[in-house]
Amino acid sequence: MMTRTSTRRLLVTRRNPDTRHYEAIGELIHDEDGYTFTYRDGITRALPGMPPGEPHRSAELFPLFSHRVISPRRADHDDYLARLDLPPTATPFEVLTRSGGRSAVDMLELTPMPEPGPVRLPFLVHGIRHLTEQERARIDTLAEGQRLHLQAAPDTPTDEHAVLVTDDGHRLGYVPRPLTEYVHPIMAGDHELTVERVNHRDAGFHMRLLVQLVGTYPG
Numbered sequence: 651m652m653t654r655t656s657t658r659r660l661l662v663t664r665r666n667p668d669t670r671h672y673e674a675i676g677e678l679i680h681d682e683d684g685y686t687f688t689y690r691d692g693i694t695r696a697l698p699g700m701p702p703g704e705p706h707r708s709a710e711l712f713p714l715f716s717h718r719v720i721s722p723r724r725a726d727h728d729d730y731l732a733r734l735d736l737p738p739t740a741t742p743f744e745v746l747t748r749s750g751g752r753s754a755v756d757m758l759e760l761t762p763m764p765e766p767g768p769v770r771l772p773f774l775v776h777g778i779r780h781l782t783e784q785e786r787a788r789i790d791t792l793a794e795g796q797r798l799h800l801q802a803a804p805d806t807p808t809d810e811h812a813v814l815v816t817d818d819g820h821r822l823g824y825v826p827r828p829l830t831e832y833v834h835p836i837m838a839g840d841h842e843l844t845v846e847r848v849n850h851r852d853a854g855f856h857m858r859l860l861v862q863l864v865g866t867y868p869g
Contacts, residue, residue: 657747657762657763657764658679658680658681659677659678659679659680659762659763659765660677660678660679660743660746660747660760660761660762660763661674661677661760661761661762661763661828662674662675662676662677662678662687662697662758662759662760663675663758663759663760663761663828664756664757664758664759665757665758665759665827666757667757669808670808670809671809672759672827672828674690674828675689675690675693675697675758676688676689676690676693676697677690677763678712678715678746678760680743683707683709684707684708684709684710685707685708685709685710685711685712686705686706686707687700687705687706687712688705688706689702697714697758698714699712699713699714700712700714711742711743715742715746715751715760716742717753718746718749718751718752718753718760719742719745719746719749719751720745731745733847733849733853733857733860734748734749734774734847734857734860735748735772735846735847735860736748746760747760747762748772748773748774748860749774750774750826750856752856759826759828761826761828761829762829763832764832764836764867765867765869766867766868766869767866767867767869768864768865768866769836769863769864769865769866769867770862770863770864771829771832771833771836771862771863771864772846772860772861772862772863773825773826773829773860773861773862773863774826774856774857774858774859774860775815775822775823775824775825775858775859775860775861776823776824776825776826776827776856777823777824778822778823778855778856778858778859779855781821781822781823785820785821785822786858788817788820788822789822789848789858789859790848792817792822792845792848792859793845793848794845794846794847794848795844795845796817796844796845797842797843797844798815798816798817798822798843798844798845798861799815799816799817799843800813800814800815800816800825800833800837800841800843800863801813801814801816802814802834802837803824806824809827809830811827811830811831811834812824812825812827812830813825813830813833813834813837815843815859815861822859823858823859832867833863835867835868836863836865836866836867837865838868839865839866839868840865840866841863841864841865841866842863842864842865843861843862843863843864844861844862844864845859845860845861846860846861846862847859847860848860
């Protein structure tokens, strides 16, 4: 059940490895003219190759972000995109929207920024590595299209804004932290969370479970 994404804005965040808190750095926008990256106000620690100041514009995706997209020349290219429930023809921006653009060399993460109105928001469930083995095993029992649930978890020690992904009350992981500021308002109205894809354990914790949230973002 492959679904393309229409998101045009990605929030670029940087995670502090000590506190595990995320800092919003700027926005990456894709339109018919190419790509624009703009820093948020007050950012003093710039990204590599992108000095602060005026917005950065380019017809091509900036190297800092393009390096986070799997090369179409790699033998596992199609398999990797399938794990994200994307077709082989998916654009680099679509790949970043699903994968989060994680890299082993830094703590950056990219998060889709929904526009006000109806939303269809796919995301990879976070925090699976912190589950018990029994909880992880439950992921293997999930079926595509199965209804899941979102549960606010304000008592989470590292994040009072945390949102759990659950199945019949059992933990499956968490909504990515940078996404929770959009998910909380969506949760306040009618919404539905379903399984988009369950990947084999060999895919790694980050790629294990892809879900999709449908609802309305009030803005």
